[in-house]
Amino acid sequence: MATTTPKADKTRHRILRAAEKIFSKKGFRAMTVREVTREARVNLASVNYHFGSKQDLMQAVIEERFGPINRQRIALIEAARREAHPAPIALPKLIEIMVRPLFELAFQEPGNDTTVIRMIGRCMSEPTDFVQDVNEKTFAEITSLMMEELARTLPDASEADLRLCLFFTISTMIGAIGDEDRFRDVTRRKQTFEDTSEMVHRLVAYVVGGFLRVTHLPKQD
């Protein structure tokens, strides 16, 4: 006997890959079910059959992609905490945990294309309400975990400054991730994100520099 549902799984998978590809380029509103099924080379009706609605499809894409990244970040924080114990995790290490899984998991994909990484950026700036809701829930745990560790690593900084810096950091990452075109315009590089490690290395340095300077700002409140 053959396996039970080979074709269904394949169709489902093809739809998911097509959806994230188109969403990452155009956003939720401009991603039409018609274009997704055309790109996936499946029937128009199959999206509703397998997922229920366009919104349910989008939700499935987000959850499938963001879950692993955050699980890895949480695991890395816990490992780093054990390793450093009882000292706090060093700032560059902490920032790297924030930055690297985002870039590396994205490039584990076959063809090393930038679809996943662009999808994350697109997701963050997506105006549709339900996407924002899913986003908020997906990143709530890692945000509060990161704040805890930042408070340990930089005990003299105010919580308000740390939160503001974390906000800046997420902004930097999202911008750096999502906007490949602007990346090329500004940096004038031929490649896009090919040398991930070099880029991550500099991004970590940039964020660490930012944190240190803000939290060492002369008090003036």
Next chain:
Amino acid sequence: MATTTPKADKTRHRILRAAEKIFSKKGFRAMTVREVTREARVNLASVNYHFGSKQDLMQAVIEERFGPINRQRIALIEAARREAHPAPIALPKLIEIMVRPLFELAFQEPGNDTTVIRMIGRCMSEPTDFVQDVNEKTFAEITSLMMEELARTLPDASEADLRLCLFFTISTMIGAIGDEDRFRDVTRRKQTFEDTSEMVHRLVAYVVGGFLRVTHLPKQD
């Protein structure tokens, strides 16, 4: 006699204000002409009469808003260059020129609302092709001017590193500007961007810290 076209100008203006308000919340695709005319309390057909098409309306909104911000930045750079001459402009000063006009011009609006500032962020992450084209043209001059000055201020840094840092900086600004909801989530602040000056002060510190750390990274290429 009364002025010649008081009502036409008023309608045009109402449409522009309504368009940027709705665009800043939802992006180009989700902004419908119907909703714009409803919000502006003008007739549905008036958008096509005054602007030609939805796309032309969007173009008018962008050019009306971005022009003054970039003109002010260019003027500030030239003034700072004269003042510092023959020394280069100090890094914090240069970064402040990049950051502050964006926030301040946005808050000159009546009611101090965040529409303009959100519009800029939304514009930067807008997937529609023609918006990206307008964006690129609008910011090409200020980008190259800023690169010139950065090269003078940080003469030991490689051009590649400076471009990458500038890219990070724009990313940080865009993220910090555009995403009021995430700002509230992460920072847990009740206000949004009320205390602009405090926010700008910290954003400048963050970016300066980032630049300095990346450009002083031990060489390893």
Next chain:
DNA sequence: GTCTATAGAACGATAGAC
């Protein structure tokens, strides 16, 4: 210059045959 009415196209979703 402003209105109503509507053309014409594209969309999400579903019914029903296979």
Next chain:
DNA sequence: GTCTATCGTTCTATAGAC
């Protein structure tokens, strides 16, 4: 589980009266 055919909605844009 997959297909075709289509319904009902919503959109941009325009024609034509005022």
